[in-house]
Amino acid sequence: MILELEGIEYREQERLSGYCTFKVGGMGRLLIFPKDKDEIKKALAYCKNSNMRYMIIGNGSNILFSDEGFDGALIKIGRKMSRIDIEGEYIYAEAGILLSQLAARAAEKSLTGLEFAAGIPGTLGGAVCMNAGAYGGEMKDVIVSVDILEDGELKTYSNEELRLSYRHSIITENPELIVLGARLKLAIGDEQAIRERMRELANARSSKQPLEYPSAGSTFKRPEGYYAGKLIEDSGLKGYRVGGACVSEKHCGFVVNDRNATANDIKQLIKDVQDKVYREFGVRLETEVKIV
Numbered sequence: 554m555i556l557e558l559e560g561i562e563y564r565e566q567e568r569l570s571g572y573c574t575f576k577v578g579g580m581g582r583l584l585i586f587p588k589d590k591d592e593i594k595k596a597l598a599y600c601k602n603s604n605m606r607y608m609i610i611g612n613g614s615n616i617l618f619s620d621e622g623f624d625g626a627l628i629k630i631g632r633k634m635s636r637i638d639i640e641g642e643y644i645y646a647e648a649g650i651l652l653s654q655l656a657a658r659a660a661e662k663s664l665t666g667l668e669f670a671a672g673i674p675g676t677l678g679g680a681v682c683m684n685a686g687a688y689g690g691e692m693k694d695v696i697v698s699v700d701i702l703e704d705g706e707l708k709t710y711s712n713e714e715l716r717l718s719y720r721h722s723i724i725t726e727n728p729e730l731i732v733l734g735a736r737l738k739l740a741i742g743d744e745q746a747i748r749e750r751m752r753e754l755a756n757a758r759s760s761k762q763p764l765e766y767p768s769a770g771s772t773f774k775r776p777e778g779y780y781a782g783k784l785i786e787d788s789g790l791k792g793y794r795v796g797g798a799c800v801s802e803k804h805c806g807f808v809v810n811d812r813n814a815t816a817n818d819i820k821q822l823i824k825d826v827q828d829k830v831y832r833e834f835g836v837r838l839e840t841e842v843k844i845v
Contacts, residue, residue: 555583557599562586562633569618572610572629574674576767577816578618583626588633590733594705600626608845609731611676612651615683615769617844620816630678634733639664642741643697647734648678652685660751665742666695668750672758674770678732682724683841684717688754693717695737702731720774720841763801766809772823773806773838781838782806785826788833795822820844 555563563585569578583605587593600607606625610616634649639662646655656671669690673680681699684692696712701724716723724730758764773781785791785805793800797814800822801807808822827838 555599557602558585558596561592561595562588569622569627572627573613573616573618573769574767575617575769575810575814575816575819577620577810577814577819579620579622579816581618581623581627585626585628586631586633587628590702590707593628593630593702593731593733596626596628597705609678609728611649611679612674614673614675615679615842617769617816617819617842619820619845623845630732631676642739644737644739645734646677646737648676648681648732650677651675652677652680656751659739660744660747663742663744663747664739665747665750666690666739667737668747668754671751672755677735681715681732681735682722683720684722685720688757691717695739697736697738699735700733702733703729707733761804763803763807763809766801766811768801768807768809769842771806771841772808773826774841776836776838779834779836780806784830784834784836784838788826788829790826790829793822793825795819795825798822800826 563583565583567581567584569581570576585596587596607628609628609630611630631649634647637644637646637650637655637658642664644659652670652673652675655677656667659667669686669688673685673687675685680692681696686692698712699710699715701708701710724732775781782805785800790800791805792802796818797812798808798810798818801809808819810819823840831837
C-alpha cells in the first residue's frame with residue numbers, strides 16, 4: 554500500500570491498452586482515480602514528493618500510449634468526477650463526465666446546443682482542453698466558465714480567458730492546469746427535434762467514420778485551406794498499412810487498429826503519412842492525437 558494515497562483508489566502496473574481508445578500501450582506504473590479536488594491535490598503532492606512524472610487523462614480518446622508504457626502516474630479524471638447539475642439553460646458538470654452522457658442529459662431537459670458532442674468519445678475535461686468540436690459546433694460555443702486547479706488553488710477561467718480556438722486552449726499550453734468542471738449555457742429547444750438531430754449526426758458518423766475499429770478519431774488536425782483526409786487519399790494512402798494499423802478506407806483521416814496493432818505500428822504509419830503528404834503537397838500534417 555502507498556500510505557500517501559491511503560483512501561484514494563489506485564492501481565499499480567496496469568496495462569494501458571484499457572485506458573485509451575486505440576487499445577494499445579504497455580504497462581502504467583501507477584494509475585490514480587480521484588473523486589474530487591482534494592484527492593487530485595493529494596495525488597499531485599505524492600508525485601512531487603516521489604519525483605514521479607504524472608499526466609492527467611480522461612477517457613483516453615485522444616492519446617496514443619507507447620508500447621514501453623508510462624513510468625509514472627496517470628491521474629484519471631473519470632466517472633468518479635461526473636456530477637452534473639442543470640438549472641434552466643445552465644449546466645454545471647464535473648470534468649469526468651462523458652460528452653455523450655452530458656449531451657443525453659441536456660436532451661432530457663430540452664436543452665439544445667450540445668447535439669454535436671453526442672458522438673465524441675471523450676470527457677468534458679478533455680473536450681475543454683482541446684476545444685472539441687464536430688459538425689459545425691465546438692465547446693467554445695457553449696462554455697461560460699471553467700473551474701481549474703492551478704498551483705493547488707481553485708481558479709475560474711472565463712470563456713475568453715481560455716483562449717479557445719481550433720483544437721487549442723490555454724490548457725494545452727500549460728499541462729499544470731487541471732480542469733475540474735465547466736459551466737455551460739445552452740438554449741431551450743424541443744426535445745424531439747434535439748433527439749432527431751442527434752440521430753442524424755450519429756447516422757452521419759457511422760456511415761462516414763470507421764467506428765467499428767479502435768482509433769482516436771481524426772488522427773490529424775485540419776491544415777489551413779485543406780482537409781487532412783483528402784490530402785491523404787490524394788497521396789494514394791487509402792488502406793496503407795503498417796503491421797496491424799492502417800489508414801481507414803472509409804475515412805482517410807482516421808488511422809485505425811484493425812489487426813492487433815502495436816503503438817509502434819501506429820506511430821510509424823503516422824510518420825509515413827506525414828512524410829508522403831509533405832512530399833506530394835508540401836503540407837505538414839500535425840497530429841490531433843497526443844503521443845505519450
